[in-house]
């Protein structure tokens with residue numbers, strides 16, 4: 001898998017930890033920043049990483065901020081992105097199996113580095129189950145064109 005990885009300043013250290021881990025795996029990873037702990041606005045990184053996934057060049061995105069919440073909110077504003085905020089591996093498994101999530105978000109101030117790697121591994125190594133879940137995703141996709149809104 002090709003992974004686009006990004007964080008804000010709060011997630012910088014955990015992002016570096018995840019980058020090193022992925023580099024020792026069969027997956028490839030591009031680091032979209034940030035490259036220091038200087039304060040930034042997390043939506044800027046969410047926009048870069050989700051654009052990379054939407055382009056089709058990358059299979060998955062991983063976004064880290066302090067809680068994972070801001071990255072999740074920002075990422076999910078982009079059509080075609082299904083971002084899942086995960087704090088344990090079971091949710092990461094279901095995010096892939098049920099929701100075909102293409103972006104994983106995590107909170108560096110919420111989980112430790114060991115758990116984060118378990119979550120990443122579970123996310124990257126679980127396939128979408130399809131079947132009944134596909135219909136549900138199609139309904140979510142329709143929300144992007146406002147077909148089911150109002």
Ligand code: RB5
Nearest residue numbers: 010065066067068069070
């Ligand atoms: C930065 O202080 C923090 O607000 C950000 O990393 C994130 O947790 C937002 O959701």
